[in-house]
Amino acid sequence: MHRRRAAPLALMAVTASGLLLAPPAQAGQAECPRVTIGAGWYGDNQARLQRLVDEYGRCGPHGAGGRTKPVAVFDWDNTVVKNDVGDATMFWLLRNGRLRQPAHGDWTTTSRFLTPAAAGALAGACGPLARPGTPLPTGTPGGAACADEINSVYGTAATRTGAAAFAGWDRRTTEPSYAWLAQLMRGWTAREIRGFAAAARTENLTAPVGAVQKVGSGTATGWVRYYDQQKDLVRGLRKAGFDVWISSASPQPVVEVWAEGAGIDADHVIGIRNTTGRDGKFTARLQGCGSVRDGADTMITYIDGKRCWINQEIFGVRGAAAEKVQPASRRQVFAAGDSDTDISFLRDATALRLVVNRNKNELMCRAYDNSDGRWIVNPMFIEPKKQKAAPYPCATAGYVDRDGTTGPALRDDRSVIPDQADSVF
Template sequence: MHQTLRAGAAALALAATALLPTTGAQAAPDRPADCPALTTADGWHGDNKARLERLIADHCRKKTPRGDKPLAIFDWDNTVIKNDVGDATFFWLLRHDRVRPPRNGDWTTTSRHLTPDAATALRNACPTGTRTLPTATDTRCADELLAVYATGATTAGATAFAGHDHRRMDPQYAWLAQLLHGWTPGQVRSFATAARAENLAAPQGATQRVGSSRVTGWIRHYDQQRDLLRALEDAGFAVWIVSASPEPVVDVWAEGIGIPASRAIGIRNTTEHGRLTSHLRGCGTVADGEDRMITYIDGKRCWINQEILGVHGPAAERVQPAHRRQVLAAGDSDTDVSFLRDATGLRLVVNRNKNELMCRAYDDADGRWIVNPMFIEPKQRKPDPYPCATTGYTAADGTPAPVRRADGSVVPDQRDTVYGAP
């Protein structure tokens, strides 16, 4: 049965891609006179630019059957920019004493997924009774916070988080949002604005000291992605950013390239008296304050369905009808797999050697995946095949498993074929 379905899917994919350009040298597609083209040619692999232009031309100035604009959704970190705005903000918080200690020194109140070992390590490393933690000068406290956030382990190597659904929640990502407790959204935006200015001004490759470590200290926009976002907006698409960084941080960065905060989704905290709490807003079957789903893998699908498509309750966790879904999606990580798979036109993947994502992109079961090297400091070829047939997929309980297509068949191991020059 799987072979029959696979053959049918291959035939459909062949028919669907027959109308698409097949080489980078092919002329740009015909388009309405007022339909924008991509102006940045360098950095696009093969026929990716032509295929994106064809998609824009096919949907330019058109409405969906429901009368809506065609939808394009982008991840942010390492998709639209090089490096990570959540990291940049966290490093800024530590360098400027902007993390508030938990009440009564109980670190488990900052995350229901924090392990007892991690809570003990943080309590022992960081002072209590202060308005904010002195992480600019207290190296021990800064190091413990950095280790738990960046590695998911304490400085002694103990596991820091447990008990979460690995398809809906990354507690490390969530913890940054939860550590913003006590600040107003406006204050967090000011922190993100300062971190943004520093990282854009720093030279490429710059580092900064946090605690006793040196960490990344620069960010750059990808010119190619800014050009694509501009063309989509000019062609009448509704362009959204969906990220697993805190929403006030995502808002600042999206607005920096002309996308309003109303079309940016990140991790959302609950609030009390106008200030952020350590609890998170829910989606689908997850209620506010349960802290079990963020904009991560299947959680991204839920938040897109809820906030963009207006689907609530259990239905928000399910794939929506094709005519309602995004035409274009772009991402760089396994975090983005579900909402990329939901895209009906093209799925643009920036290659960062992430197993499940690259397995699906290279398998290209329906002919709609396009892969591009990172536009700045692209990764070289991954020497070994992606382990698609064995461990490329991470199940909800965290165990590795084979990557499977929609029909249940296993994706064979895939070789890395789109990468940067050595």
């Protein structure tokens, strides 16, 4: 278990333009080498990130001096890389026939949230192709319909005929289609999954930007790229003495493989984690967090679940307390994300929050509202999205509750965030 304590929140002045101003360096720090953040950022984001490093790095007035380290946490997919490494791995598994027929041909054993309609569709498309526990030939012409059904359930949360594939989950702590990828890895060891992910990584980094690949009878995205600016930021933060982590809603061994390319070790990755049988192979059940027991499958690294896993794995908070916002001294100083799945751990960051704009409602409502002056927004570094024509519906539908109902996004003081125009693209 890794226990880290974030540096205390400093009182930082904010100019009219939103620039964070660090106090003068403390005496005796002149010999400390300054870490410089590289170029390629939007607006004054590079300057804001530089001041974060100057303020909280080992050379700054609130630097740890080697005794404790300020924590920085990054989401992975579409935050540090362009495209989704979970998707890349799923497509590789389907193309190479590495997913197994479930026990007794019963697809409900793969996810407690799978609907009868989805289980029936999967059994109809995949049932005749392989014995229980053996790999499905989804990379062959005869297995194309099975690959298509699996890919539809995974990618659209619906069957090929449009029936809902999942039901009954908490929208703030899990996403069953994300979890399903990890659950479909049952029967393989972590080492084997890392091998599959490494093969997918090589293919997707080698493929040209914009490439597609054949999956089943259709096509899917076939390329991934690291964002140079984010790799540089990770490198700079680590050099300045930050304790840098990844929190991702892709499977643990998959993110471990990709994070190595950004200089982050496996023990600083928090992904979706399977339970493991006595034979060392993954089961279809997932590890729990906070008050949620292993096998309940209801608390993955997703929205409030990311908060729980960060509190548990980085700061050593145990039990139900891990599900709650912690004191500032036990929270990350910096966080970066691109989606509503990241909103809770971004809000928990005490100094600066970097948002990569992918037009996600709740995230952009809070980032553009910027009620405490600690949010910065950057367009996607590769193929940035165009400006969203309509304002984000913050005041009416900026928040999705646990049961899937929508409502206004609220500030910490419970006031309603007004609709926000898209201004960074």
